[in-house]
Amino acid sequence: MDNEHGMSGGLILGFLTGTIVGSMLGLLYAPKSGRELRGEIRGKSEDFFGEAEDYIEQARGKANLLINDGKKKSEKLISEAKEKVDGLLAEAEKILEEARSKTKDLVDTGKDKVGKESDKLKNAIKAGVDTYKTEREA
DSSP, X not given: OHHHHHXXXXXXXXXXXXXXXXXXXXXXXXXXXXXXXXXXXXXXXHHHHHHHHHHHXXXXXXXXXXXXXXXXXXXXXXXXXXXXXXXXXXXXXXXXXXXHHXXXXXXXXXXXXXXXXXXXXXXXXXXXXXXXXXXXXO
């Protein structure tokens, strides 16, 4: 789209330049007096400068529209990106919290099993020691 605007702007500028040069050449070769010729050249120059100013003003307006449109699009993209990042962060926090919960559950279960096995082992050792003492006394 930018190439299209550049090409049309170049064509219009080329057309204006060609018109100015062609008009000047036509006036220079026309059989008129110097005063009359200078007056026509001055009039045509003023007309063409006015048209050139109008063209420049239109180009500025279009450039401002394009800039504003670009700003709006970039703001929209930034907003969408922020929303996606916020969503991903929320999802990551949820996954992390689930992992913490599962890890805590596994650690608690492991502690319970180790505690139970430790109690069994203590009881077995105590029973063995008691049996040893009883056998030794007998």
